[in-house]
Amino acid sequence: MSTLAPLEKNAGLVHAVETTLLAAPDREIEVLGRVPAGASRAEAVAHLRRAATEVRRRAVQTVGAAGAGHIGGEFSITDALVTLYLSVMNISPAQVEERDPERDRIVLSKGHAANALYTTLAVGGYIAPEALRTFLQPTSMLNGHPARTKIHAVEASTGPLGHGLPIAVGMALAARLDGSDRRTFVLLGDGELQEGSNWEAFMTAGHQRLDRLVALVDRNRLQQGARVADTNDLEPLADKLRAFGWEVVEVDGNDVGALLDAYAGVPAASGKPTFVLAHTDKGFPVSYMRDDVAWHHKVPSAEQVAQALTELDAVLASIDTEEEVTS
Numbered sequence: 001m002s003t004l005a006p007l008e009k010n011a012g013l014v015h016a017v018e019t020t021l022l023a024a025p026d027r028e029i030e031v032l033g034r035v036p037a038g039a040s041r042a043e044a045v046a047h048l049r050r051a052a053t054e055v056r057r058r059a060v061q062t063v064g065a066a067g068a069g070h071i072g073g074e075f076s077i078t079d080a081l082v083t084l085y086l087s088v089m090n091i092s093p094a095q096v097e098e099r100d101p102e103r104d105r106i107v108l109s110k111g112h113a114a115n116a117l118y119t120t121l122a123v124g125g126y127i128a129p130e131a132l133r134t135f136l137q138p139t140s141m142l143n144g145h146p147a148r149t150k151i152h153a154v155e156a157s158t159g160p161l162g163h164g165l166p167i168a169v170g171m172a173l174a175a176r177l178d179g180s181d182r183r184t185f186v187l188l189g190d191g192e193l194q195e196g197s198n199w200e201a202f203m204t205a206g207h208q209r210l211d212r213l214v215a216l217v218d219r220n221r222l223q224q225g226a227r228v229a230d231t232n233d234l235e236p237l238a239d240k241l242r243a244f245g246w247e248v249v250e251v252d253g254n255d256v257g258a259l260l261d262a263y264a265g266v267p268a269a270s271g272k273p274t275f276v277l278a279h280t281d282k283g284f285p286v287s288y289m290r291d292d293v294a295w296h297h298k299v300p301s302a303e304q305v306a307q308a309l310t311e312l313d314a315v316l317a318s319i320d321t322e323e324e325v326t327s
C-alpha cells in the first residue's frame with residue numbers, strides 16, 4: 001500500500017495529506033483549465049466536452065478503486081459542473097486562494113456527487129490530480145461529501161439533501177447587501193426537491209427577487225432506488241417554479257453547448273431568480289448505466305470500468321474528429 005506525501009502547497013486542500021493511495025488510473029487526468037479567452041463557440045464546446053469526458057473517465061476509475069461512490073448522479077451532473085467551473089463562473093484557483101470577495105459562488109447541494117466535483121476541481125486546476133487517489137481514504141480531505149473546512153474551493157459543506165438551496169439563497173442575499181454583482185449558482189438533485197426546505201427557499205428567493213441566483217436541477221428522473229415520479233412526483237415542476245416567482249429555462253443538461261447558452265442568458269428575467277431545468281440521464285453517456293436506477297451507488301467491476309473507458313474514449317475520438325473537420 002503506497003502513501004501520498006504531503007502535497008506541494010496543500011494543492012487546494014486545507015491541510016497537506018499523507019494517506020493511503022488508491023490504484024493509479026490508466027493515465028493521470030490533464031489539467032485543462034478554463035476555456036481560453038477568445039475561443040469561438042465551437043472551440044468552447046469542444047473544450048468543455050473534452051473536459052467532461054475526462055472527468056467521467058477519471059471518476060469511474062476512482063469509484064472502481066475506492067469501492068464506493070455515486071457514479072450515476074455524478075455522470076448526469078458532470079456537464080453542468082464543467083460548464084460552470086471552466087467557462088460560466090467568474091472564478092479561478094487564484095481567486096479562491098485569495099478569497100476574492102467578487103468571485104462567483106457555487107454550492108453542490110447534491111453533495112453525494114462529490115467525486116465529480118473533486119475531479120472537475122482537478123481538471124480546473126483547483127486541486128492536484130494526484131489527490132484524487134485519496135478519495136475516501138483515512139485522513140484524506142476528499143470525503144464522500146464535500147467539506148468546506150477541507151477544500152478551499154468548496155463554498156458550502158453538503159450531503160444532507162435540502163440544505164444547499166437555502167444556503168445559496170443566503171449567499172445571494174449577502175451579495176446584494178454587499179452591493180456586489182457576484183452570482184450564486186446551486187446544483188440540485190430532482191429527488192432532492194422532495195425536501196420541504198427547498199420550497200421555503202424557492203419562495204424566499206422569488207419574494208426577494210434574487211436575480212443573481214441561479215439554481216439548476218439535475219432532472220435525471222431517478223432518485224435512490226426508485227423513479228422520482230413513483231416516489232413523490234414533482235410535476236408540473238416548471239409551473240410550480242414560475243408560481244414561486246422564478247424564471248424557468250429548460251435545457252438538455254448533458255449538452256454543454258445548451259448549458260452555455262442557458263447560462264449566458266442569466267438572469268433570464270430581470271428581478272427573478274433563474275431555474276435551469278436540466279433534462280439529463282443518470283449514468284450518461286455509458287450504455288449500461290444510463291437511466292438505470294441501480295447505478296445510483298453501484299460500484300462498477302473492473303470489466304465495467306474498462307467498458308466505460310472504451311465508450312468514453314470513443315467520445316474523445318469523436319471530439320477530435322469534429323475539431324479536425326471544423327479547423
Ligand SMILES: Cc1ncc(C[n+]2csc(CCOP(=O)(O)OP(=O)(O)O)c2C)c(N)n1
Pocket residue numbers: 070072073074076110112159160161162188189190191192193218220222223224282296
Ligand atoms: C436528507 C437526506 N436524506 C437522504 C439522503 C441519502 N441520499 C443520498 S442521494 C439520495 C437520492 C437523491 O436523489 P436525487 O436528488 O435525484 O439525486 P441524483 O439522482 O442526482 O443522484 C438519497 C436519498 C441524504 N443524503 N440526505
Ligand SMILES: [Mg+2]
Pocket residue numbers: 189190191218219220221222223
Ligand atoms: Mg435524480
